[in-house]
Amino acid sequence: MKYESTNNGSLLFPLDSISRRDFMKRVAFVGAAATFTLSTGLKVFETAEAAEKNIQPDSWHLSLCPYCGAGCGLYIGEKAGKVVAVKGADEHPANKGYLCMKGLLLPQILYFKDRLTTPLIKKDGKMKEASWDEAIDLLVSKFKKIIQDNGKDAVAFYESAQLLTEEHYVLNKLAKGCIGTNNVDANARLCMASAVGGMITSLGKDGPPANYSDIELADCFFITGANMAEAHPVLYQRIADYKSRKKSVIVIVVDPRKTITTDIADVHLKLHCGTDIALYNAIAHVLFKEKFVDEAKVASYTNGLEELKLHIEKYTPEYAANITGVKKEDIIKTAMMLGSARAALYFCCMGLNHSSVGVWKNNAIINLCLLTGHIGKPGAGYFSLTGQPNAMGLREAGGLSHLLPGHRLVENEVHRNEIAAIWGVDPKIIAPKPGKNVLDLFRAADKGDIKGLWIIGTNPAVSLTDVNWVIKVLQKIEFLVVQDIYYPTETSKFAHLVLPAAQWAEKLGTFTNSDRTVNLLKAAVKPPAGAKSDLDIFIEVAHKMGYGNYFQFKGPEDVYNEWKRCSKGTDVDVSGITYARLEKQVGIPWPCPSEDHQGTLRRYTHFKFYTPNGKANLLARDHKEPLEVPDSEYPLCLNTGRLFDHWMTLTRTGKIPQLINSSPESYVEIHPDDAQRLAIKSGVHVNVISRRGDVILKAKVTDTVTKGEIFIPFHYGYLYKEKQAANLLTNPAYDPGSKEPEYKACAVKIEKA
Ligand SMILES: Nc1nc2c(c(=O)[nH]1)N[C@H]1C(S)=C(S)[C@@H](COP(=O)(O)OP(=O)(O)OC[C@H]3O[C@@H](n4cnc5c(=O)[nH]c(N)nc54)[C@H](O)[C@@H]3O)O[C@H]1N2
Ligand SMILES: Nc1nc2c(c(=O)[nH]1)N[C@H]1C(S)=C(S)[C@@H](COP(=O)(O)OP(=O)(O)OC[C@H]3O[C@@H](n4cnc5c(=O)[nH]c(N)nc54)[C@H](O)[C@@H]3O)O[C@H]1N2
Ligand code: SF4
Ligand SMILES: [Mo]
Numbered sequence: 001m002k003y004e005s006t007n008n009g010s011l012l013f014p015l016d017s018i019s020r021r022d023f024m025k026r027v028a029f030v031g032a033a034a035t036f037t038l039s040t041g042l043k044v045f046e047t048a049e050a051a052e053k054n055i056q057p058d059s060w061h062l063s064l065c066p067y068c069g070a071g072c073g074l075y076i077g078e079k080a081g082k083v084v085a086v087k088g089a090d091e092h093p094a095n096k097g098y099l100c101m102k103g104l105l106l107p108q109i110l111y112f113k114d115r116l117t118t119p120l121i122k123k124d125g126k127m128k129e130a131s132w133d134e135a136i137d138l139l140v141s142k143f144k145k146i147i148q149d150n151g152k153d154a155v156a157f158y159e160s161a162q163l164l165t166e167e168h169y170v171l172n173k174l175a176k177g178c179i180g181t182n183n184v185d186a187n188a189r190l191c192m193a194s195a196v197g198g199m200i201t202s203l204g205k206d207g208p209p210a211n212y213s214d215i216e217l218a219d220c221f222f223i224t225g226a227n228m229a230e231a232h233p234v235l236y237q238r239i240a241d242y243k244s245r246k247k248s249v250i251v252i253v254v255d256p257r258k259t260i261t262t263d264i265a266d267v268h269l270k271l272h273c274g275t276d277i278a279l280y281n282a283i284a285h286v287l288f289k290e291k292f293v294d295e296a297k298v299a300s301y302t303n304g305l306e307e308l309k310l311h312i313e314k315y316t317p318e319y320a321a322n323i324t325g326v327k328k329e330d331i332i333k334t335a336m337m338l339g340s341a342r343a344a345l346y347f348c349c350m351g352l353n354h355s356s357v358g359v360w361k362n363n364a365i366i367n368l369c370l371l372t373g374h375i376g377k378p379g380a381g382y383f384s385l386t387g388q389p390n391a392m393g394l395r396e397a398g399g400l401s402h403l404l405p406g407h408r409l410v411e412n413e414v415h416r417n418e419i420a421a422i423w424g425v426d427p428k429i430i431a432p433k434p435g436k437n438v439l440d441l442f443r444a445a446d447k448g449d450i451k452g453l454w455i456i457g458t459n460p461a462v463s464l465t466d467v468n469w470v471i472k473v474l475q476k477i478e479f480l481v482v483q484d485i486y487y488p489t490e491t492s493k494f495a496h497l498v499l500p501a502a503q504w505a506e507k508l509g510t511f512t513n514s515d516r517t518v519n520l521l522k523a524a525v526k527p528p529a530g531a532k533s534d535l536d537i538f539i540e541v542a543h544k545m546g547y548g549n550y551f552q553f554k555g556p557e558d559v560y561n562e563w564k565r566c567s568k569g570t571d572v573d574v575s576g577i578t579y580a581r582l583e584k585q586v587g588i589p590w591p592c593p594s595e596d597h598q599g600t601l602r603r604y605t606h607f608k609f610y611t612p613n614g615k616a617n618l619l620a621r622d623h624k625e626p627l628e629v630p631d632s633e634y635p636l637c638l639n640t641g642r643l644f645d646h647w648m649t650l651t652r653t654g655k656i657p658q659l660i661n662s663s664p665e666s667y668v669e670i671h672p673d674d675a676q677r678l679a680i681k682s683g684v685h686v687n688v689i690s691r692r693g694d695v696i697l698k699a700k701v702t703d704t705v706t707k708g709e710i711f712i713p714f715h716y717g718y719l720y721k722e723k724q725a726a727n728l729l730t731n732p733a734y735d736p737g738s739k740e741p742e743y744k745a746c747a748v749k750i751e752k753a
Pocket of ligand 2 (some may be wrong): 008160162163187188191350354382387388456457458459462463464484485486490502504611640641647648649650652714724727730743
């Protein structure tokens with residue numbers, strides 16, 4: 001058995017040269033640090049049972065992976081009503097047949113023992129099985145009573161970017177267009193909100209300019225706040241493969257940690273947590289100074305060139321080096337690389353967004369694209385990586401508390417009228433004020449102002465900041481509904497009503513992945529008896545609430561067709577994308593205004609932006625420290641993030657031995673100097689304490705982190721083990737523009753456990 005080791009130390013599995021059984025055995029031994037390339041030929045992965053009994057699928061259904069926003073195309077192998085295998089779709093433009101381990105092991109998630117198959121109602125403190133009629137009647141009567149006694153805004157919905165676009169659309173129509181509350185927010189607030197804020201303020205509209213096909217056309221990659229090797233492995237593998245084929249390709253990675261992604265970097269800018277703006281401003285400073293900015297040309301498509309030039313005068317490489325801890329020579333070198341690149345792609349993710357200056361960080365990056373002309377041309381552009389599989393579709397369909405479908409705003413009267421006309425409702429029903437973002441929603445529930453909360457497809461008792469407080473609030477809510485695929489989760493344990501949902505492979509609908517590509521997900525099998533699709537649940541509730549007239553949908557395609565009408569003429573026009581087309585063609589990127597249109601790979605090719613004068617905005621942003629910085633009592637800065645084999649709060653991947661075994665418990669990365677000061681050795685358990693809570697974790701002494709900074713993966717909730725959740729420590733403070741929490745910086749101390 002021969003392994004190929006790439007220049008980044010990750011493993012390439014020449015799968016066609018090993019047997020399937022060998023591969024399965026091997027998977028069990030591979031740690032979190034490995035990424036995989038499955039060479040074309042054998043990309044099938046079966047359930048253990050199917051492999052054991054050599055079961056061949058009866059049919060293959062073209063669909064999509066339900067995990068990260070890379071949006072890998074795959075086929076679901078079905079036999080006798082069960083999913084027995086998946087294989088990568090060679091023809092899908094995102095992954096060209098490759099899947100990471102999470103995708104390959106998908107069949108197992110359908111058949112865990114804790115799959116919900118009946119609604120549950122809490123009676124006398126105990127969960128009791130209930131019929132669907134009982135469950136929906138309870139939900140409807142409780143919500144109606146709360147609204148009657150306390151007003152429409154006493155109820156709220158907290159949904160998930162892992163739902164289908166059709167589901168977002170229907171839920172938002174019910175809340176905003178029928179009940180009349182804008183209190184619908186989503187976990188996308190914890191994720192993409194700052195990137196969206198950055199794109200809107202700089203370019204005029206949400207949605208990244210570039211496309212995955214730009215990867216193989218770029219000659220420089222600027223990857224910042226993104227650990228692509230672990231969080232978007234298939235896209236990372238594309239970059240790594242391309243770089244190994246084309247030696248002149250340059251990779252620059254900006255991250256406070258050394259990661260698997262930094263392994264392929266020509267330059268790793270190991271900045272202090274939260275100091276990006278100083279770094280990007282200094283790069284801009286050098287770009288001007290070294291005459292890489294064609295000022296006349298840039299002025300022709302931007303506003304604010306002179307102001308920006310003046311603003312960044314003080315951001316000399318020396319000045320920024322002091323703030324960021326990055327050597328001034330490296331800042332200059334990076335600027336020279338970007339300035340001389342023909343085409344650079346700027347991949348950005350949560351290292352930018354999880355910050356109290358998240359919007360500004362994205363503005364400062366987009367400034368660099370605009371100054372260098374790296375936008376609107378092959379191989380170039382700002383590229384906000386989508387975290388969850390359908391965070392794009394969620395925003396398209398209006399799934400945040402300030403949005404309406406088609407990237408419209410609740411505050412805008414014209415937008416409200418346009419949507420009310422399509423919904424067939426009185427425009428006055430749609431409230432003109434944005435609803436509450438998720439953290440404020442929990443604050444309002446804490447005060448007793450929100451009394452009915454319906455949580456769908458998200459696990460805030462692990463994933464929100466300051467989860468001690470979140471759990472207190474969950475316990476206090478008068479009527480809490482949780483709609484999930486398993487029971488229990490850390491959140492559903494506090495519910496008064498639990499609704500069992502169908503999941504991936506059991507329901508039909510669309511997702512939009514990172515590069516604006518709309519994909520169709522197939523229902524390859526029926527949900528377990530007793531579970532219903534989120535869409536069917538929303539529609540049933542709408543009917544029972546008395547809004548049946550507005551929800552006369554025969555199925556997901558009907559819903560999609562109504563959503564399509566909302567998109568017509570907007571920047572996110574999907575009116576040319578139909579289910580019939582998506583059956584034949586894997587993925588079409590919007591805008592796609594007509595059925596003979598092939599979709600838009602690249603935006604802004606004419607350097608016309610969605611601002612009043614059509615020019616993009618160069619925005620002068622200043623460095624600001626995180627809202628909680630280390631001090632003498634809490635001397636360390638906590639950074640949190642992801643591991644390759646683990647998905648979010650582990651409700652799915654945590655039950656798959658091949659995945660969870662790579663890191664079965666949480667840990668904390670501590671720099672050797674800090675460890676020495678605290679007399680801590682690798683392997684011992686330590687107590688990490690913030691102003692809000694504490695965790696007890698195994699120490700990993702390593703120079704992947706910088707002195708004064710520590711790292712904890714965020715995946716583990718209390719069902720795994722008490723006192724492991726990184727969010728027991730984090731600060732529930734947010735960016736004032738995007739309201740996205742500062743997950744990646746708060747002050748902590750470490751004591752021996
Ligand atoms: N395996 C796996 N993949 C996933 C997910 C998962 O749970 N597991 N979740 C998906 C989701 S929802 C998301 S949002 C994405 C997230 O994908 P990523 O954003 O790539 O993942 P993170 O590990 O959260 O953060 C990325 C990096 O940001 C760095 N960082 C921290 N602070 C700063 C800073 O101030 N500046 C800069 N420049 N960098 C900083 C961290 O050290 C970390 O390495 O992943 C998606 N893919
Ligand atoms: N400290 C720290 N905290 C973080 C982050 C971080 O980097 N650091 N990252 C943040 C980010 S970017 C994100 S996106 C959030 C994610 O946090 P969550 O939204 O809590 O993530 P998941 O664990 O994926 O939750 C999805 C839930 O939906 C269920 N589910 C799956 N499929 C379906 C379905 O089809 N229907 C229904 N109804 N339910 C379904 C799953 O079982 C699970 O309970 O975490 C945030 N929290
Ligand atoms: S890279 Fe993302 S979308 Fe692709 S298989 Fe892995 S988790 Fe799924
Ligand atoms: Mo996310």
